[in-house]
Amino acid sequence: ELLETVSKGGGENAILRHTQRNKKLFVRERLKLLLDDESFLELSPLAGLNMPYGHVPAAGCLTGIGKICGIWCVFMANDATVKGGTIYPIGVKKQLRAQEIAMQNRLLSVYLVDSGGAFLPLQSELFPDKSHGGRVFYNEAIMSAMRIPQVAVVCGSCVAGGAYIPTMAEEAVIVDKIGTLFLAGPPLVKAATGECVSPEDLGGAKLHSKVSGCSDHFASSEKEAYECIRNVISTLNYDPLPEEVLEHDSPLYSAEELLGLAPRDYSCTLPVKLILSRLMDGSRFQEFKAHYGTTLVTGFGHVEGHLVGIVASNGELSHDASLKGSHFVQLCSQRSIPILFFQNTAPHTAEPTSISQVG
Numbered sequence: 001e002l003l004e005t006v007s008k009g010g011g012e013n014a015i016l017r018h019t020q021r022n023k024k025l026f027v028r029e030r031l032k033l034l035l036d037d038e039s040f041l042e043l044s045p046l047a048g049l050n051m052p053y054g055h056v057p058a059a060g061c062l063t064g065i066g067k068i069c070g071i072w073c074v075f076m077a078n079d080a081t082v083k084g085g086t087i088y089p090i091g092v093k094k095q096l097r098a099q100e101i102a103m104q105n106r107l108l109s110v111y112l113v114d115s116g117g118a119f120l121p122l123q124s125e126l127f128p129d130k131s132h133g134g135r136v137f138y139n140e141a142i143m144s145a146m147r148i149p150q151v152a153v154v155c156g157s158c159v160a161g162g163a164y165i166p167t168m169a170e171e172a173v174i175v176d177k178i179g180t181l182f183l184a185g186p187p188l189v190k191a192a193t194g195e196c197v198s199p200e201d202l203g204g205a206k207l208h209s210k211v212s213g214c215s216d217h218f219a220s221s222e223k224e225a226y227e228c229i230r231n232v233i234s235t236l237n238y239d240p241l242p243e244e245v246l247e248h249d250s251p252l253y254s255a256e257e258l259l260g261l262a263p264r265d266y267s268c269t270l271p272v273k274l275i276l277s278r279l280m281d282g283s284r285f286q287e288f289k290a291h292y293g294t295t296l297v298t299g300f301g302h303v304e305g306h307l308v309g310i311v312a313s314n315g316e317l318s319h320d321a322s323l324k325g326s327h328f329v330q331l332c333s334q335r336s337i338p339i340l341f342f343q344n345t346a347p348h349t350a351e352p353t354s355i356s357q358v359g
Contacts, residue, residue: 006045006057009081018081024156024178025222027062027079030112033226034075034153040066043098048090053122057082059091063098068110069234074102077112080156085115087161089125092133099139108149108238110229111165114156133161140168147334149236153225154179154215157199167214170331171232171288173225174215176205181214206291213292213320231286235300237307237335248305249282272297272312272344279303285310288328293321298328300337312342 009015009026018024025033031040042064048056060082065074076098078085102109118126118133126133143150152166154174158181166172166181174181182203189197201207209218217232219225255278263270277283280301287299295315301308309332311325332339 002049003045006049009057009079011081014081024080024114026081027077027112027114030077030153030155030222030226031062031066031075033223034110034112034229035066035068036070038067040064040075043101044094047094048088051088051090053088056088056090059094060085060088061091061094063094065101065107068108069230071108071233071236071239072105073108073110073233074098075110075112078114078156078162080114080116083116083119085156085162086117086119087115087126087133088119089122089132092126092136093131095136096131096139099136099143102148103139103143103146106146106148108151108233108236109143110233111150111152111169113152113154113158113162113165115159115162116157117160117162136161137164137168140165144168144170144334149233149238149335151229151232151236153229154181154205155222155225156180157185158203159183159185163203170334171216172214173217173219173228173232174205174208175219175222175225178222179205181208209289209291211292213289213323216289218291235286235307235337237337248302251278251280252283253278255279269315269344272314272342275342275344276301276310276312281305288331289324293318293324296321296325298324303340307337309337309339310342311339313345316345 018026042062044063045058048059058079060079062077062079063075065072067073076095099109101107140150150169152169152172154166154172155178158166158179160183163181163183177200180199180203186197186199186202189195189202205215205218208215217228219228258275258278261270261274276285281303285299285301287297289298295313295318297310297312297314299310301310309328311328329339
């Protein structure tokens with residue numbers, strides 16, 4: 001009976017408000033799209049019941065252990081029907097316990113972030129101690145140093161402390177018109193500067209995918225976001241298959257066509273994805289930061305069954321492209337993934353630039 005009560009989240013009114021926001025999915029629906037078709041082990045489901053500060057179903061977040069693409073992982077998912085996904089002291093404790101399990105067992109960690117940040121009336125109980133809120137971000141840094149992969153989906157509001165989690169993860173996906181990411185929302189911006197700005201303009205999916213580069217992948221829907229994160233996990237090189245079971249598909253297009261595609265004029269640049277489609281297994285390519293620094297194409301694919309990283313120039317190297325490239329090379333180093341470099345830049349007129357500072 002208690003488990004059934006907890007599974008309903010924040011109640012009927014909160015559920016109605018949640019679904020009215022661009023048809024957002026409930027947290028358990030999100031897990032169905034993310035996890036393999038198997039049951040999962042939920043952790044601390046009764047946390048948050050009968051607390052001194054009130055009833056907080058499941059501590060405002062679901063944590064557990066399940067499989068994604070055959071890889072065991074720990075997931076931490078905010079339930080925005082419970083006080084808008086705000087973080088209570090018991091919610092911090094629950095997340096820290098999930099991170100501890102991930103570190104002890106070296107399990108991939110997945111964050112589904114839909115949080116309004118700290119529950120302000122209890123802010124004094126959230127941050128001062130080493131076992132309180134700031135420890136979540138400390139653990140993220142420690143797991144990164146331990147080479148335990150962490151990925152995140154921004155599937156709702158990510159304000160204040162909630163904004164740190166996806167930006168500290170190795171790769172993050174943000175959902176268009178649903179996911180927002182900022183330290184202070186529009187009301188605080190207006191109070192501080194008098195400027196009226198919409199959540200999308202301040203920290204929406206397009207801004208963080210094309211301009212700031214905080215998000216590595218753009219998704220037009222939640223379903224697309226979870227498909228994307230599954231593809232990301234399949235390229236993590238975590239618990240890789242033994243050599244003898246490697247299988248691969250041939251590219252959909254023949255590599256022999258490359259000679260016919262090559263331009264005769266050195267001043268012309270061949271679109272690099274035409275090259276990749278003739279070299280990658282099944283012509284499949286998981287692009288990294290597709291909308292940011294577009295003159296450099298980065299991402300993951302397989303060549304004869306072997307996972308490789310791709311760094312391919314696709315025009316004149318820009319400042320954003322250089323930052324993107326260095327980030328991607330660092331990811332490949334972290335995951336021990338070999339890199340294929342494609343030089344594909346036509347000569348251009350020399351101009352004064354500060355590109356060397358980041359290139």
